[in-house]
Amino acid sequence: MKTRTMTALGAAAAIMAVGGVVKADDPVNMTVVSWGGAYTESQQRAYHDPYMEANPHVTIINDDGSANALAGLRAQAQAGNVTWDLVDMLPSDAQLACDEGIIMPIDHDAMLAPAPDGTPASEDFLPGSLGECFIPQIVYSTVLTVNHEQFPDDKQPTTIEHLFDVENYPGRRALQDRPGTNLEWALYADGVPIEDIYDVLATPEGVDRAFAKLDTIKEHIVFWTEGAQAPQLLADGEVAFATGYNGRMFAASEVEGQPFDIIWDGQIVEWDGWVVPADGENVDQVMDYLYFATDTQRLADQAKYISYGPARASSAPLVSTHADLGIEMGPHMPTNPDNYYAPIVLNNDFWADYGDELRERFANWMLQ
Amino acid sequence: MDDQTTSSGLVTADGQPLKRSLQRAERTRKLTALALVGPLLAFLLVIFIFPIGQMMWRSVDNPQIVNAIPRTLEALQEWDGEGLPDEPVYAALAEDMRADAELPRREQWMGRMGVRLNYELSGARGAIARTSRAVDEFEPPFKEAFLDAHRNWGNPELWQILEREGRPLTASYYVAALDREYDSEGKIVLRDENRRIYVSLFGRTLALSGIILFLTFALGFPIAFYMSTLPMRYANLLMICVLLPFWTSLLVRTTSWIVLLQQQGVINNAAVAMNFISDDQRYSLMYNMQGTIIAMTHILLPFMVLPLYSVMKNIPPSYMRAAKSLGAKPWTAFRRVYFPLTLPGIGAGGVLVFIISIGYYITPALVGGQSGRMISNEIARHMQQSLNWGLAAALGSMLLVGVLILYWAYNRLVGADSLKLG
Incomplete structure (x- = not known):
């Protein structure tokens, strides 16, 4: 509430300050909202720096607001003062924002670069990834990771089932404090085939079954909220298992040398990408930037800095080695065939429909 | 002379009645005080009182449904609340959805209504989203078309919620905040045990x-x-x-x-x-x-x-x-x-x-x-x-x-x- 009033005041000040018309080559400050940390760093090096080099009049300012992107977009739209030019967010939230009309619809073929061989953008991006207002950048996954020092060499956990097997794989488990991913894994570990998980979860019996499975490990769970907490808990030896984003787990294990092993079994796969707030001041510049930043080469470049898979099919063959470490990035990608053997593709339609109810149930379960 | 003294009471040296003179002095003092606290008062109003007022307003504000489906709500008045409503209600709903799609995106209410309804009934958002994309091709009888488009249109609960929440103010956020909900007869009852928080x-x-x-x-x-x-x-x-x-x-x-x-x-x-x-x-x-x-x-x-x-x-x-x-x-x-x-x-x-x-x-x-x-x-x-x-x-x-x-x-x-x- 406070910030809304503040932004409203800011809006008045901004209107008074701008006054004149902005010409094409006048300096442009572009505010790009993203997730911060290693992820923003990868965007800075793969997209922002080369773009600013080619367009010296543009300055890109990073804002680490993506965790609350939808709340921020709503507040700015309601206050009539849109200060964000480009926002990195999840497709489920992007669909909500799109329905509310606070972000721009995207004509993918007209606005984005075709693949080098001429394939139009709408066919080059991975199937199902494009949204009405959403341009995917990466495929990321939520994975189970273990600290291998906590288990004997001949008894390392390797599957989601082991997460729920406290007897053979003792130690605490760090799970995210929300139902998404946890309920899917509970059912998967309980023997539900991957393709049936969401059908089962849509029934009251299925929900009971998932919570009953979670009950079996409840006293061993430590809940995390922020993405950075999971690798921290695992590195400190506070927990033996942690769920987390594969890029952060990669950074901890490969860049920082933590004794982590990623378990790709049951990895929960989702997209992440750009949306453009409606009524921004620099829309033309933003569209120009997007054409550049989402082309085949740029998406492949981002994978030099972080282990998220590019969202274009044509980028995959161009993925090379890590810019600083020199290791092959292919084997660390969630979409690598060796890792993609049992993926659960996050069903955003399901969570749009059942999320409100299941979040309440999950909050109740956590408090019990 | 005597008369004047008794009617206006005591006077000051310059002939003004003492009462008025005192009042004036008092008023200046009050104005000075107000001028001194004024900036802080204005600051508190803008930064503190106004947002609190807005928060309280938001806890009862319920514009989504009234704005999204005015025609349907009118048609619903004929409904007795038992089973499913009749064809005219579904026809009005189709008309509302088409009218909403004509509006510029920023002024559309259908998506917001879907989000609002989903707080009350899981799956309502999907029903609205999927149906409003398909509604252009609907032909009479609309009731069947809606029931085919999404199972929730055949759920009496959804219609009861529309009737109950189809007004500009709602108590349902407070009902939910007290771990309670409306039952099928519209009475407020305790929530299912595993959803109380x-x-x-x-x-x-x-x-x-x-x-x-x-x-x-x-x-x-x-x-x-x-x-x-x-x-x-x-x-x-x-x-x-x-x-x-x-x-x-x-x-x-x-x-x-x-x-x-x-x-x-x-x-x-x-x-x-x-x-x-x-x-x-x-x-x-x-x-x-x-x-x-x-x-x-x-x-x-x-x-x-x-x-x-x-x-x-x-x-x-x-x-x-x-x-x-x-x-x-x-x-x-x-x-x-x-x-x-x-x-x-x-x-x-x-x-x-x-x-x-x-x-x-x-x-x-x-x-x-x-x-x-x-x-x-x-x-x-x-x-x-x-x-x-x-x-x-x-x-x-x-x-x-x-x-x-x-x-x-x-x-x-x-x-x-x-x-x-x-």
Whole structure:
């Protein structure tokens, strides 16, 4: 509430300050909202720096607001003062924002670069990834990771089932404090085939079954909220298992040398990408930037800095080695065939429909 | 002459009636005072009162459904509330959906209505989204077309919700905030046991705040007492020790507690090294209620110590000597003379600590795990993640009213004018 009033005041000040018309080559400050940390760093090096080099009049300012992107977009739209030019967010939230009309619809073929061989953008991006207002950048996954020092060499956990097997794989488990991913894994570990998980979860019996499975490990769970907490808990030896984003787990294990092993079994796969707030001041510049930043080469470049898979099919063959470490990035990608053997593709339609109810149930379960 | 004096009373030297002259002087004084507090008052109005008013308004504001489907709501008035409505209602709904799609995106209400309805019924959002994309191809009879498009259009519950919530104001956020819901006859009943959250969380928040209040008092009283008896030089040194953590960033202090309390942390490692406990029996000091209590007691301690100290400093030591010289034992003198004089400080510190801890959320979120969470964590979750701002506003308003009631009760029992903040 406070910030809304503040932004409203800011809006008045901004209107008074701008006054004149902005010409094409006048300096442009572009505010790009993203997730911060290693992820923003990868965007800075793969997209922002080369773009600013080619367009010296543009300055890109990073804002680490993506965790609350939808709340921020709503507040700015309601206050009539849109200060964000480009926002990195999840497709489920992007669909909500799109329905509310606070972000721009995207004509993918007209606005984005075709693949080098001429394939139009709408066919080059991975199937199902494009949204009405959403341009995917990466495929990321939520994975189970273990600290291998906590288990004997001949008894390392390797599957989601082991997460729920406290007897053979003792130690605490760090799970995210929300139902998404946890309920899917509970059912998967309980023997539900991957393709049936969401059908089962849509029934009251299925929900009971998932919570009953979670009950079996409840006293061993430590809940995390922020993405950075999971690798921290695992590195400190506070927990033996942690769920987390594969890029952060990669950074901890490969860049920082933590004794982590990623378990790709049951990895929960989702997209992440750009949306453009409606009524921004620099829309033309933003569209120009997007054409550049989402082309085949740029998406492949981002994978030099972080282990998220590019969202274009044509980028995959161009993925090379890590810019600083020199290791092959292919084997660390969630979409690598060796890792993609049992993926659960996050069903955003399901969570749009059942999320409100299941979040309440999950909050109740956590408090019990 | 005589007449004039009696009718207008006393006059000043320049012939003005004294009453009016005094009034004028008083008015100037009041205006000066207002001009002095004016900026702060305006600041408070804009930054404090206005947002609180907005929050309360949002907790009952319900524009989505009335704006999205006016024609349908009108047609629904004919409906008896049993089973499914008839064809005219579905036809009106199709018309509403088509009209909404014609509007510029920013003015469309259908998507927002879907989000709103999903709070009441799972799957409603999907029903609206999928149907509004297909509605252009619908042909009469519309009832069948809708039932084919999504199963929820055949669910009487959805229609009951539309009828109940199809007005500009709603109580349903408060109903949900009290762990209650409407049953099929429209009565307010308790929610299913596994969806109740908030009432027990309010209770826990009060209980935790009470424990923290007691601990800050138990720890703060002796410190403040000791400081008040020391000569100024040493008292100042101790005061800096109290204030130093107070000046450190909240996040730094919380993270330091994580370093100390975690299972592989300093305290546990020391206990293991000294053979108090074996390696596999490490204490769980955080990610539970203990974590919240320990960290918050530390963070809020200065709020108790400072008012206590300022009150104790002003109690003349001669009172205790007088009590003793009149034959009281030290304990009696303390209990009957000294302690009652510290009550204003205890009251002020207590109110501060209690009210601040009721609304705390960063520390519980970081060290509280599941059992150490408080109501503000739920409010923050609804503000930032589930984006159910109406429910967040209802919870926030209830918290505000709760604090006001507590303050009122305190005022009745102890008297707010006895507060002494230092």
